[in-house]
Amino acid sequence: MKIFFVRHGHPDYANDCLTELGRRQAAAAAERLKDCGIGQVFSSTKGRAMQTAEYTAKALGLNVIPCDFMREISWQSVDGEPIPANGHPWNLSDIFASEGKTLTDKEWYIKEPYCRSKAVSSAGIVTEGLDAWLSELGYQREGEYYRAVDGAENKTIAMFSHGGSSSVALSHILNIPFPQFCGIVHPDFTSITVIEFSDKIGELFCPRVLLMNDSRHIEGLENIKIYEE
Numbered sequence: 001m002k003i004f005f006v007r008h009g010h011p012d013y014a015n016d017c018l019t020e021l022g023r024r025q026a027a028a029a030a031e032r033l034k035d036c037g038i039g040q041v042f043s044s045t046k047g048r049a050m051q052t053a054e055y056t057a058k059a060l061g062l063n064v065i066p067c068d069f070m071r072e073i074s075w076q077s078v079d080g081e082p083i084p085a086n087g088h089p090w091n092l093s094d095i096f097a098s099e100g101k102t103l104t105d106k107e108w109y110i111k112e113p114y115c116r117s118k119a120v121s122s123a124g125i126v127t128e129g130l131d132a133w134l135s136e137l138g139y140q141r142e143g144e145y146y147r148a149v150d151g152a153e154n155k156t157i158a159m160f161s162h163g164g165s166s167s168v169a170l171s172h173i174l175n176i177p178f179p180q181f182c183g184i185v186h187p188d189f190t191s192i193t194v195i196e197f198s199d200k201i202g203e204l205f206c207p208r209v210l211l212m213n214d215s216r217h218i219e220g221l222e223n224i225k226i227y228e229e
Contacts, residue, residue: 001137001197002210004038004158005166007187008052016047022189023051025218029190030055032217036156038062042133043160044070052190053160064160069129070169072162073122087117089164093183103180114179119164123178126168139197144175146197147204154199163187170195173207188215 006029009022018026033056043053045066053064075087085091092113096103105111109120131141138151161169163186171181173195194211 001139001153001199002156003195003197004033004036004156005170005193005195006033006052006056006158006160007163007166007189007191008044008046008048008160010189011048013048018048018051021222022048023055024221025190026052026055028217028221029192030059032192033158034059038156038158040065040155040157041160042067042070042157044068044072044162044165046071046162049160049162053158056158056160067129067133067159067161069125069133070159070161070165073126073164073168074118075122075164076118078116078118078121081116083113083116087113087119089119089167089178089182090186093179096179097183103183104177105179106177108177108179119178122164123168126165127172130169130172134197142204145204145206148198148201150201152197152199152201166193174209175206185213187213188218190218191215192217 009018009025011022012019038060041053041057041062042065043049045068050064057064075089077083077087084095093103108114114120134146138149138153139146140149166187167181167185168178170193171178191213192211193213196208196210198205
């Protein structure tokens, strides 16, 4: 199985929808994805993600399947006490790197300042929902790996979501600490990441990256390249 993870287009955050630029990006993504063999389109239930997904679903003659667990994460302070960069995961990773601090701690969620951030509970919702969803598709999480069970098959699907929730999902699938993932991947608008899962029933495996954060389809559309809050 292949999963195409796609971030939403340029957003109007206040109204949770796409801007005119975002609509053009979503249309370009649909054109890029229409010949990739995608058989199902899933999406976060947030408006900006659903609107992006609808362009691809329409091009394929499919309906968008809502997935509430992939809604965007929060990251502000849990108690109102200040957190560096207001808890913004990408800015925090940049701060850690500039100060020579590690981004590879697998217990990042119990360490300062992440332990005081809403990102921890938000990430938990994503990873729990993600593994339940993958299990329904025939892939059961076992420790750091997945096992293909009944239901696993050679198919291609797409998941449209957000910079934060997709980064949590991908860091979980690939066993990369979330702060480290944020340090090395800044999702572009409508960027595409492709992960491959084995369809050999009974096999325990590590999912493989076929493509990461590719947004060539929106070059020339005045794309804002770096993740913004």
